[in-house]
Amino acid sequence: MDLDTFRAGVDRWLDDNAEALAPAGVGHGSLDGAMAQLSKVKRLTFDAGWMRWGWPERVGGLGGSTLLRGYLAEAVTARDLVDAGLYSMTEVLAPTMIDYARPSLAAEMVPLLLRGDETWCQGFSEPGTGSNLASLSCRAARSDDGWIVTGQKVWTSLAQYSQRCVLLTRTGTVESAHRGITALFVDMDTPGITVRPIETMHGREEFCEVFFDDVFVPLDRALGNPGQGWSVAMDLLPFERSTALWQRGAFLHRRLGELLAAAPEGALSPAEVGEVFQQVYAFRARSLTTQHRLAAGERLGAETSVDKVLLATAEQAVFDLAAAGLADEVLLGDDPAAQRWRSEALYSRAASIYGGSAEIQRNIVARRLLDLGVDR
Numbered sequence: 001m002d003l004d005t006f007r008a009g010v011d012r013w014l015d016d017n018a019e020a021l022a023p024a025g026v027g028h029g030s031l032d033g034a035m036a037q038l039s040k041v042k043r044l045t046f047d048a049g050w051m052r053w054g055w056p057e058r059v060g061g062l063g064g065s066t067l068l069r070g071y072l073a074e075a076v077t078a079r080d081l082v083d084a085g086l087y088s089m090t091e092v093l094a095p096t097m098i099d100y101a102r103p104s105l106a107a108e109m110v111p112l113l114l115r116g117d118e119t120w121c122q123g124f125s126e127p128g129t130g131s132n133l134a135s136l137s138c139r140a141a142r143s144d145d146g147w148i149v150t151g152q153k154v155w156t157s158l159a160q161y162s163q164r165c166v167l168l169t170r171t172g173t174v175e176s177a178h179r180g181i182t183a184l185f186v187d188m189d190t191p192g193i194t195v196r197p198i199e200t201m202h203g204r205e206e207f208c209e210v211f212f213d214d215v216f217v218p219l220d221r222a223l224g225n226p227g228q229g230w231s232v233a234m235d236l237l238p239f240e241r242s243t244a245l246w247q248r249g250a251f252l253h254r255r256l257g258e259l260l261a262a263a264p265e266g267a268l269s270p271a272e273v274g275e276v277f278q279q280v281y282a283f284r285a286r287s288l289t290t291q292h293r294l295a296a297g298e299r300l301g302a303e304t305s306v307d308k309v310l311l312a313t314a315e316q317a318v319f320d321l322a323a324a325g326l327a328d329e330v331l332l333g334d335d336p337a338a339q340r341w342r343s344e345a346l347y348s349r350a351a352s353i354y355g356g357s358a359e360i361q362r363n364i365v366a367r368r369l370l371d372l373g374v375d376r
Contacts, residue, residue, distance in 0.1 A: 001053060006068045010050055010075050020044065021081050031204045034083045035119070035161055041082050042090075042116030045072065051114050059098055060111035066243075067295045073247035077254075084251040089158065091244035093120050093166055096236040100223040101185060109164065109185075122240075123153040123167035123186070123210060124233065131360045133168070133233060134178040138212060140169035147171075147184060147222075149192075149215040159195045159208035162188050166236070168229050181229030185221045192216075202346035234301075240355050242290045242304035245311050249284040252318050255344070256280055259318070263325035272324070276317045283310040302368035305361040312352040319348035 001009075014021065021044060023029075023037045045051040054069030055061025073091070077084045094113055098106050112118040129135045138151025149169055159165070165186045172180020188195070192215040197205035223232050256276065260268070286307055294300060323330045323345055329338035330345050352358040366372040 001062075001064050001068065003065065003067050003071065006053060006064075007071055007075075010072055013048060013050065014075060014079060014081075017044065017048075021076075023081065031206060034086055035158070038082050038086050039116035039119075041076055042114065045076070046111075046115040055094070055110070055114065056098060058103065059094075059106050060114065065295045067291060070243065070246050070291045074250045077247040078250040080254065084248045086158070087247060088240075088244040089120065089122075090114065091246075092236065092240045093122060095239050096166070096232060097185070097223070099235055100183065100228075100232050102220060105185070105220070112163075118163040119158055119161045120164045120166065121156050121159045121162040121188075121208075121210075122236070123156055123159075123165045125153060125155045127152060127154050127209075131357055134181070134230070136168055136170055136181065138167070138169050140171050140182055140184060140217070142171070142226075143216075146219050147182075147217045149184070149186070149212045149217055152209065152211050154207075154209045155198075156195075156208045156210050157206055159188070159210050160197050160205070164188060165210070166223065166232075168233060171226055171229075178230035179227060181233070182226045183223040183229040183232035184217045185223055186215070186217050190215050190217070200347070200350070202343045204343075237356070238300035238302075238304040241308040241361070242287065242300055243294055245307060245355075246287050246291055248311060248315070249280070249287050252280050252314055253284065255322075256318050259322050259325060262329075267325040268321065272321060276314075276321045279310075279314040279317045283307070283314040286310050302364050305356070305364040306369075308355055309358055309361045309365070312358050315348045315351040319345040 021041055024033060042051060049062065050072055051069075052060065052062040053064045053072070054066050055063075057063050069091075073087060076082050077087065090113055094110055097110055101109070109118075113120055123138075124133060124136075126136050126138060129137070138149065138153060140147040140149045147169070149167070151169070153167070156165070165188055167184045167186045169182050169184055170180055171182040186193075192213040194211040194213070196209050196211075198207045198209060199205050200207060223229075260273065287310075290300065290304065290307055322341055326338075326341055330341050333339065333342070
């Protein structure tokens with residue numbers, strides 16, 4: 001199916017099914033409510049066929065350009081049917097699962113994620129390692145028929161809702177750095193896993209710390225070969241920092257329009273609005289280019305750090321403008337709309353941290369793209 005036909009079909013179907021797809025409350029309410037809404041939208045769009053386009057047939061997709069799934073993500077976000085950040089996890093995790101899992105495992109599991117029957121999480125970050133992913137210490141020891149995992153992860157988004165985890169473990173020595181890492185696909189109901197949610201300053205328990213105490217993982221749940229975990233991570237992170245953020249541009253565009261409509265006359269100067277508008281569109285233009293590169297079969301890499309820096313800048317600019325133009329609502333309002341603006345303004349501070357901090361992204365740009373230093 002070509003993009004124009006797909007776009008027209010999706011838009012018409014979304015219009016015809018607006019009542020069934022509509023979320024309850026403003027901004028999808030609680031995190032529980034947002035997750036339930038996400039599952040509903042994914043299930044309905046999957047059963048109607050739209051969610052399956054842009055994914056390979058070998059994992060239950062209908063084939064076609066990756067631009068098709070990108071447009072669906074944009075459309076459901078622009079209509080405020082899903083939380084953009086929660087929706088992004090599919091685009092972060094499914095491509096790497098398709099690339100590195102055994103074909104039969106990918107064929108079994110990916111449709112569950114696409115349809116919203118399951119939620120997956122990403123077990124990368126650890127206490128004390130900061131952004132130095134290669135220094136992780138969560139260990140997987142080889143047993144006769146599997147791996148025994150012991151260690152801790154932190155900032156694991158949606159772990160309390162997840163049935164599976166893409167987990168990076170240390171299977172070699174710490175000195176071997178990225179050469180001693182293995183990626184595993186772990187069932188979250190396995191004995192020995194403890195999940196403790198962490199409440200963020202915007203009032204949601206979106207992150208978790210996860211403890212692994214002698215957790216058994218079968219040998220056939222390795223993603224790639226033992227010791228290939230760094231390659232898995234380097235395959236996944238560019239999606240997290242680029243194509244998974246595409247629909248967030250639609251979210252920022254919509255919220256900027258709603259802000260301009262809601263702000264009292266004279267509360268925002270044309271210069272302020274113009275600057276923020278420029279930043280949002282700079283990100284969207286860059287992100288569109290990345291979407292077309294992926295559709296053309298190009299491999300995404302270090303250049304996606306540019307996408308991530310532009311997204312963080314644009315997101316914080318939009319909600320800084322909201323704080324200026326809707327000061328009473330953002331700071332003091334009690335109605336659901338005001339609470340939503342306040343929650344999103346607080347969450348925007350994390351945009352320069354999640355998915356790799358802005359400082360790390362700029363280092364990547366300087367070293368790997370501009371050759372301004374030694375890339376260690």
